[in-house]
Amino acid sequence: MSAQRTLLDERLAAAKSSExxxxxxxxxxxxxxxxxxxxxxxxxxxxxxDALELGLPFSDPPADGPVVQAADLRAxxxxxTTEKAFELMEQxxxxxxxxxxxxxxxxxxxxxxxxxxxxxxRAVGIDAVLVADVPFELSEPIFxxxxxxxxxxxxxxxxxxxSERAKTIREIGExxxxxxxxxxxxxxxxxxxxxxxxxxxxxxxHAEVTLPxxxxxxxxxxxxxxxxxxxxxxxxxxxxxxxxxxxxHLPDIDAGVAAAHRLAHKLSVAxxxxx
Amino acid sequence: MIENGFYGEFGGYxxxxxxxxCLTELEKAFVEIKDDPxxxxxLKHLLNNWAGRPTPLYRSAWLSEELGxxxxxxxxxxxxxxxxxxxxxxxxxxxxxxxxxxxxxAETGAGQHGVATxxxxxxxxxxxxxxxxxxxxxxQAPNVARMxxxxxxxxxxxxxGASLKGAINDALRAWTERVHDTFYVFGTAAGPHPYPxxxxxxxxxxxxxxxxxxxxxGARPKAIVASVGGGSNAIGAFAPFIQDExxxxxxxxxxxxxxxxxxxxxxxxxxxxxxxxxxISYVLQDxxxxxxxxxxxxxxxxxxxxxxxxxxxxxxxxxxxxPITDAEALESFVQLCRYDGILPALESAHAVALAxxxxxxxxxxxxxxxNLSGRGDKDMDHAMNTLQEKxxxx
Numbered sequence: 001m002s003a004q005r006t007l008l009d010e011r012l013a014a015a016k017s018s019e020x021x022x023x024x025x026x027x028x029x030x031x032x033x034x035x036x037x038x039x040x041x042x043x044x045x046x047x048x049x050d051a052l053e054l055g056l057p058f059s060d061p062p063a064d065g066p067v068v069q070a071a072d073l074r075a076x077x078x079x080x081t082t083e084k085a086f087e088l089m090e091q092x093x094x095x096x097x098x099x100x101x102x103x104x105x106x107x108x109x110x111x112x113x114x115x116x117x118x119x120x121x122r123a124v125g126i127d128a129v130l131v132a133d134v135p136f137e138l139s140e141p142i143f144x145x146x147x148x149x150x151x152x153x154x155x156x157x158x159x160x161x162x163s164e165r166a167k168t169i170r171e172i173g174e175x176x177x178x179x180x181x182x183x184x185x186x187x188x189x190x191x192x193x194x195x196x197x198x199x200x201x202x203x204x205x206h207a208e209v210t211l212p213x214x215x216x217x218x219x220x221x222x223x224x225x226x227x228x229x230x231x232x233x234x235x236x237x238x239x240x241x242x243x244x245x246x247x248x249h250l251p252d253i254d255a256g257v258a259a260a261h262r263l264a265h266k267l268s269v270a271x272x273x274x275x
Numbered sequence: 276m277i278e279n280g281f282y283g284e285f286g287g288y289x290x291x292x293x294x295x296x297c298l299t300e301l302e303k304a305f306v307e308i309k310d311d312p313x314x315x316x317x318l319k320h321l322l323n324n325w326a327g328r329p330t331p332l333y334r335s336a337w338l339s340e341e342l343g344x345x346x347x348x349x350x351x352x353x354x355x356x357x358x359x360x361x362x363x364x365x366x367x368x369x370x371x372x373x374x375x376x377x378x379x380x381a382e383t384g385a386g387q388h389g390v391a392t393x394x395x396x397x398x399x400x401x402x403x404x405x406x407x408x409x410x411x412x413x414x415q416a417p418n419v420a421r422m423x424x425x426x427x428x429x430x431x432x433x434x435x436g437a438s439l440k441g442a443i444n445d446a447l448r449a450w451t452e453r454v455h456d457t458f459y460v461f462g463t464a465a466g467p468h469p470y471p472x473x474x475x476x477x478x479x480x481x482x483x484x485x486x487x488x489x490x491x492x493g494a495r496p497k498a499i500v501a502s503v504g505g506g507s508n509a510i511g512a513f514a515p516f517i518q519d520e521x522x523x524x525x526x527x528x529x530x531x532x533x534x535x536x537x538x539x540x541x542x543x544x545x546x547x548x549x550x551x552x553x554x555i556s557y558v559l560q561d562x563x564x565x566x567x568x569x570x571x572x573x574x575x576x577x578x579x580x581x582x583x584x585x586x587x588x589x590x591x592x593x594x595x596x597x598p599i600t601d602a603e604a605l606e607s608f609v610q611l612c613r614y615d616g617i618l619p620a621l622e623s624a625h626a627v628a629l630a631x632x633x634x635x636x637x638x639x640x641x642x643x644x645x646n647l648s649g650r651g652d653k654d655m656d657h658a659m660n661t662l663q664e665k666x667x668x669x
Contacts, residue, residue: 059565060440060551062447063291069434069444082563106289107550111564133289133550137276158293160454165295180293 006152008099008127008175011050012212015235021228021271022235024101024214025242025264026053028071029088030080032246036253037075040246041092043261048268051099052092053130053216053237056085058105063132067240070247082108090124101128101154101175106142114142118149128175130154136168143172156180157213159200166207176212177204179233198231205232220263225270238267276302280468280554283590286583288467290553294447297454302469304374309476314369318477321365325398326355328362328480332488332644337614342630344497344637348647349485351508352619358649359481359508360391364460366477368395371458378402378453381460382446384411384439384504385574386418387620387649388462393425401458403427406446408438411574418653436568439578443552463505464582467553471510471582478511485644486515497641498523498633501648502625503596504540504576506585508648513594523595523636526585527629529571530598540569541598542581543589551579556586572601572661573621573654603628605662608651609669620649621658 015022025044030037044052055061055068057075064072080088093100102121109117109131121129129151134142136155143153155173157166159181169177181197197215204213212234219225220241228236245263249256276299280286288298308314322328330350338346351359364381371379379401383389389405396403405422409431412419422429434441443466450459464474482499489496499516501509503526516522531539539545542557549558551566559567559579571577588594608624611617619627626645637643651658662669 060444062444062552063293063451065448066434073434076565105550107558107560107564107566110548110550110555111560111562133291133553135288135290135292135295137279138287138289156292158291158296160296161292162296165292 004150006099006127006175008051008101011099012176012235015050016212021225021233022050022212022214023048023268023271024051024053024235024237025049026055026103026216026237026239027243028055028057028068028075029085030057030075030078031071031243032074032250032253033078034080034084034088036257037088038091039253039257040260042096043257044264045096045098047261047264049098049264050235051101053101053103054089055103056082056108058108061105061132065240067244067247071243082112086120086124089126093125100126101130102126103130103132105132106134109142114145118146118151121151122149126151128152128154130156130178136165136172139172154178157200157204159196163203163207166204166209169204170207170209173209173211176214177209178237179204179213179215180217181215182217196231197228197233201232222266222270225267226274229274236271238264276468277306278302278468280472282584282587285548285555285586286468286471287555288553289550289555290467291451293451297450298467298469300374304370305469305473308370308373314373318366318369321369322362322480326361326365327353329484330354332485335615342634342637342643343639344641344643346630347642347644348617349481349512349644351481351646351648352617352623352650356387356391356394357652358387358391358620359478359511360388360462361394362480362511363462363474363477363507364388364391364395367458367460367473368399368401371401371460372399374458376401376456376458378457379460380404380406380446380449380457381462382406382439382442383462384408384442384577385653386411386415386422387575387653389427390418390421392460393422393427396427397425404430406430406432406442406449408436408442409433410437411439414657415574415653440566447552463507464510464584465505465552465554465556465580471554471584474507475510475514475584478507479514481508481511481646482513482515485512489642489644494642496522496644497637498525498643499646500525500527500626500630500643501646502527502576502622503543503581503585504529504578504622505580506582508646510582510584512646517588517593524588524593525629525633526594526596527599527625528596529573529576529625530600530603531570533600534598538570539598540571540577540579542579543585543596544598548586554583556583557581557589572604573625575620575622576625597629597632599625599628601661602665605658605665605667607631608658609662609667617647618651619647620651621654623648
């Protein structure tokens with residue numbers, strides 16, 4: 001565990017103690033352009049976000065779905081560099097006193113140099129980092145650099161992750177566990193090899209993972225949020241559906257932000273209510 | 276995972292946690308068949324009787340004269356499907372069957388790997404889906420038709436430059452979603468471990484035959500020359516000679532309009548180490564690490580990365596890689612047609628051009644082998660148009 005309790009840790013604990021799910025909207029930094037992103041971040045805070053999960057735009061993000069990939073490409077087309085993204089995240093963090101967890105692809109860390117990258121994360125107020133494309137086996141040097149800078153490395157657990165991998169999470173993960181599993185109520189694309197979120201949460205708790213478990217896979221409706229609670233998770237990360245609300249109104253950013261806010265607010269309310 | 280799949284500092288499996296179970300299952304199956312004589316017997320039977328191996332090693336008289344040495348062409352263009360790709364898809368198809376998978380997916384750029392995958396899918400009765408960039412679907416119509424004839428479904432990919440890079444992103448994503456019944460037939464010696472090792476295992480038959488065929492006339496190669504996009508035909512041709520330092524290993528990269536113009540795909544010559552599509556290797560990228568767009572007259576070489584073992588061979592100096600421009604490749608393309616009556620793939624024409632560039636390094640009596648990785652029928656329209664644009668009259 002990290003030596004110091006971060007703002008993110010505090011906010012996740014606060015949600016838990018008030019017996020509600022933590023709510024983390026996911027946005028791509030600089031999507032669709034710097035001003036639009038700042039508006040979106042503000043709208044998410046106003047909708048009740050406990051923290052923001054933010055993606056550093058990358059040209060080739062195979063671990064993300066098509067909606068997030070399109071957001072990455074919009075941000076890059078708007079001229080977002082790694083440094084500009086850091087500046088935007090710092091602005092959002094300072095303006096709203098909101099904790100930030102960063103989702104990033106390894107090549108962007110590799111090119112910046114892991115030490116410099118995580119130092120910069122810490123300096124702009126990023127509390128946690130999830131590297132999308134580095135498995136546990138190869139994560140040691142990256143996690144070490146993150147910890148050295150005071151940034152919590154986040155682990156991802158999937159519906160197909162084994163119990164053994166769940167034990168690894170107990171040993172190396174910090175801040176929270178990103179649980180990539182469907183809640184199992186839509187029925188769409190649910191495959192036999194995939195366990196549901198509920199089974200994954202059970203597997204993680206069996207492995208004595210005590211970190212907050214945040215569900216983040218295909219959440220877009222109030223029923224999904226209720227299902228996350230029923231599955232025993234501690235919070236939800238909602239990305240594609242919120243970004244999609246914004247993107248379908250482009251180039252009208254005001255209408256897009258308003259639509260994204262409506263959905264985020266609805267889901268945020270659902271984190272405080274029971275079905 | 277049993278191994279980490281590193282070649283020096285290159286390789287590995289830099290993928291999402293969601294793909295780890297797929298790769299673990301694949302590696303386990305691959306380790307099991309690697310030294311299983313019954314698997315290799317089955318594969319050999321298929322390659323010899325269905326795909327037409329061994330392919331000839333042909334001495335080109337005009338190239339021998341031009342280069343001042345004994346110049347041979349390894350005729351992978353004569354392999355079933357029209358390129359070396361079939362060696363790999365036959366192997367991976369049988370592996371998929373052994374693993375009990377009912378469905379195969381693949382990415383394709385020019386369409387050669389897609390065709391070779393569709394062929395084996397048809398033969399083995401596997402449901403086949405091919406991811407192909409929208410741009411490539413438009414410019415490789417004959418190969419799209421061939422894949423459809425073999426019963427494959429084509430998914431046209433709009434993202435990632437609508438070419439090979441985007442097709443790989445989408446195929447990886449699709450695999451993640453349906454790992455329980457799907458086998459991803461990866462086309463080149465790149466990607467996450469164990470793919471570079473799998474592709475090399477199935478392509479090294481090219482080099483093994485070269486060694487045997489030259490051995491039959493009492494010769495040994497002085498140099499092996501091959502084109503390098505992802506690098507599957509090159510790693511296959513190089514494989515048995517990597518330990519033998521007396522053999523020169525030369526790789527031709529897609530120089531496009533010239534490396535100095537920025538419009539090219541020469542990852543080793545002009546890129547730097549990065550992480551793309553699951554492995555650390557040389558990559559064409561900007562300062563931050565965003566992956567660049569590439570250009571080459573040859574769709575099969577139009578890729579911003581390269582296989583990790585090539586990166587290692589380049590970094591330690593065991594193999595040499597040099598860019599060949601579109602114009603240089605086209606010149607060799609026409610000459611091979613004119614003087615040997617062979618229509619080479621534009622990819623393979625890069626290798627011929629590199630051999631010609633290096634001729635001062637070959638002496639009389641030296642045997643050099645150029646891997647003619649594929650035939651050029653697929654490139655006819657494109658080549659004729661480009662020749663006309665460049666004002667080269669036939």
